[in-house]
Amino acid sequence: MLTALTELTDGSPARAVQAALEEHLAGADRAWLHEALAEAEAAERAGAAAGAEAEAVGRSAYALPTWERRFAEAGRHCHPARSGPSGPSAEDLADAARVLLLHTVRADHDTTTRLYTHGSAAERRAVLLALPHLSAYAPPASALALVEDALRTNDTRLVAAAVGPYAAEHLDQHAWRHAVLKCLFTGVPVDAVDGLAPRARGDAELARMLRDHAAERTAAGRPVPDGLHRVLALTADCDTADRPHVTAAPTEES
Structure with missing residues (x-):
């Protein structure tokens, strides 16, 4: 619907x-x-x-x-x-x-x-x-405060709604990267992130953040979400020569 x-x-x-x-x-x-x-x-x-x-x-x-x-x-x-x-x-x-x-x-x-x-x-x-x-x-971007408020919650349905087309159009890249990480933290499927592929492609800083998150979870003996690997692959245009090998661990859909 x-x-x-x-x-x-x-x-x-x-x-x-x-x-x-x-x-x-x-x-x-x-x-x-x-x-x-x-x-x-x-x-x-x-x-x-x-x-x-x-x-x-x-x-x-x-x-x-x-x-x-x-x-x-x-x-x-x-x-x-x-x-x-x-x-x-x-x-x-x-x-x-x-x-x-x-x-x-x-x-x-x-x-x-x-x-x-x-x-x-x-x-x-x-x-x-x-x-x-x-x-x-x-006015353009006038509701960004509402999106930012939703992204501060741990309500997964609010987070999923917050990363839709409005966020894709109006969040700056720094805030957008943290929104992607928020999805991974809370278990919101990365498919919910509107415009994920074009914004993630070639983003070296996002790749670094994803690696750090994967390393933290691996060190803690926790599974690395499948969604993280998917987003990391999208950043590969700028990063294929220097991608770390994430320690194999049980995966979970995020």
Whole structure:
């Protein structure tokens, strides 16, 4: 389900994305989604009008909109229509619904920051997943603080969401290297790192950091994650003549 949302950008067929989400929702949950999106659309229209009026009179006109309550309760209203291992999970459906709500309301920097700061882990994850789809409504890189906060946690789903397309576009190379190491530390699969191959290729400093991490784990008798070897191989363009032999050890997928 979230795969369909990767193409969700300003001007894209949001109705088609909504239809794809509805296909996986149980009947009552589809009705909930209709109401939630209608409220988000109304809030977006009212917000623009209220903002113009507030600017004219020199005062704030913000009031907590109903759609934010819908955003918070999505986990209780996104059940798969069909059970089974092949379809999206309830968590994936809730993520998709929240991302679609944020896109519909054209959430700006203040909105995403507020929802992330005061939200549950699931709500924070949805904000992180939505960031690439909200770039038209906020200054460039304005949400990096949210990504950096998620990368300081040990919540693997937050870390995985934080290393998506937004981080690939806006994290500088130093911070990005540490994000890759964070995935290895916490067991997040390196496949979660968007743009991994082009950014890792030829990065001698990343190669050094990976070697140090591998050496530390080997010295402690701990397995070196398979993901580390994969990323180290991507740095080989600058480094094939001087790659160390990592002591063989049991591996674990990371």
